Amino acid sequence: AIERTFSIIKPDATKRNLTGKINAKFEEAGLRIVAQKRIQMTLEQAGQFYAVHKERPFYGELCEFMVSEPVVVQVLEGEGAILKNREVMGATNPADAEDGTIRKEFALSVGENSVHGSDAPETAAEEIAFFFSGLEIVG
Ligand code: CMP
Numbered sequence: 001a002i003e004r005t006f007s008i009i010k011p012d013a014t015k016r017n018l019t020g021k022i023n024a025k026f027e028e029a030g031l032r033i034v035a036q037k038r039i040q041m042t043l044e045q046a047g048q049f050y051a052v053h054k055e056r057p058f059y060g061e062l063c064e065f066m067v068s069e070p071v072v073v074q075v076l077e078g079e080g081a082i083l084k085n086r087e088v089m090g091a092t093n094p095a096d097a098e099d100g101t102i103r104k105e106f107a108l109s110v111g112e113n114s115v116h117g118s119d120a121p122e123t124a125a126e127e128i129a130f131f132f133s134g135l136e137i138v139g
Contacts, residue, residue, distance in 0.1 A: 003081040004034070004137075005118045006127035011069035012112035014038070019072055022115060025102050026076055029088045035075035035137040041067050049130060058111065065111055073131045077139055082124055085117040
């Protein structure tokens with residue numbers, strides 16, 4: 001089925017001017033960028049967005065990192081978009097990521113891992129709604 005998933009190009013990647021190269025990976029995989037904006041996340045937004053990780057030891061560091069530079073938030077659309085995006089991103093830790101994936105090519109560490117992508121349909125819908133209004137998504 002055609003799905004939509006939520007994606008973030010993270011600070012380590014925007015800082016190194018990798019937005020276009022990362023978008024090329026999505027498009028080459030058949031994902032369409034149907035919404036996209038560059039934003040400076042606030043600490044409050046980052047904290048809410050990653051609230052599921054609140055009890056993890058890396059939560060504070062993760063939130064500080066996400067506000068350290070602008071990010072690009074996106075909605076990606078395509079056949080099986082949620083899984084497809086996860087395949088294109090590669091494993092969370094770049095040391096475990098397959099050749100050709102975004103994280104293998106660009107990520108610096110498990111924290112500075114260049115991209116975020118939704119892990120399931122419910123989280124995709126929630127994460128899209130957190131950053132985009134319906135009018136901003138043009139399929
Ligand atoms: P993401 O998909 O954005 O969702 C949660 C993020 O937490 C994850 O990507 C990683 O970048 C980050 N993360 C996971 N484990 C660690 C860790 N041990 N140290 C720092 N950040 C981490």
